[in-house]
Amino acid sequence: MxxxxxxxxxxxxxxxxxxxxxxxxxxxxxxxxxxxxxxxxxxxxxxxxTPAPAGPTGRVTQLLDAIRTARGRWTTATAYRFYRDHLRSLDHIPNTQLRAVARGDLRDLAVWGHLLRHEEPGRQYYTLKTRKDGR
CATH class of the missing domain: 1.10.12 (Lyase 2-enoyl-coa Hydratase; Chain  A, domain 2)
Structure with missing residues (x-):
């Protein structure tokens, strides 16, 4: 940013x-x-x-919709499984690269203000940012 x-x-x-x-x-x-x-x-x-700030499109929009529907904690592994189970257009991407894509998409959604990033020892996860969060 x-x-x-x-x-x-x-x-x-x-x-x-x-x-x-x-x-x-x-x-x-x-x-x-x-x-x-x-x-x-x-x-x-x-x-x-200056063009409008970037925001979610394509697969990232689909991921955000899934997070809004399922709620809860979303890790890189959760996003990775969502992509493998629901987005056939990503089947050609090797697993390690898809994990990196999932990690980056979660990070971008947090930067754009849609998710909150949380850290625990040895682990990080994201939750949907709501108006109740007050942030």
């Missing part, structure tokens, strides 16, 4: 801060307002050009 909402956002903000420091020392408030207005216009344009 990136700290930037669009490529170059951090550089743009650093440049703005440096310019504002210089103008604040030697300029007037009108110049500061002008710079902030220009930045706001540039920022809006950059956000409009």
């Amino acid at each position: 990136s700290a930037e909402d669009y490529p170059g956002e951090l550089d743009m903000l650093r440049g703005l801060v440096a310019t504002l420091h210089a103008v604040a020392e030697h300029g007037d408030l009108t110049d500061v307002r002008k710079l902030l207005d220009e930045h706001q216009t540039d920022d809006r344009a950059a956000r409009a050009e």
Whole structure:
């Protein structure tokens, strides 16, 4: 996950801060307002050009639907078994690679805010994030 909402956002903000420091020392408030207005216009344009954040599609959507239906704890092994039992399109993938895909899909769903990651000694699992979680 990136700290930037669009490529170059951090550089743009650093440049703005440096310019504002210089103008604040030697300029007037009108110049500061002008710079902030220009930045706001540039920022809006950059956000409009940036594609929407990634989200679940295809097999990941099917996995999320299964998690919503079955609830409970989901481990890499659980997701792997779901893929082997329900998604014939993945039959050609070797077991070790499918385990890695299942692990990555669970991790992505957690990053996107759909699941909560839990850790116990020697084990990790995921649960569906609900509004009651308060997170």
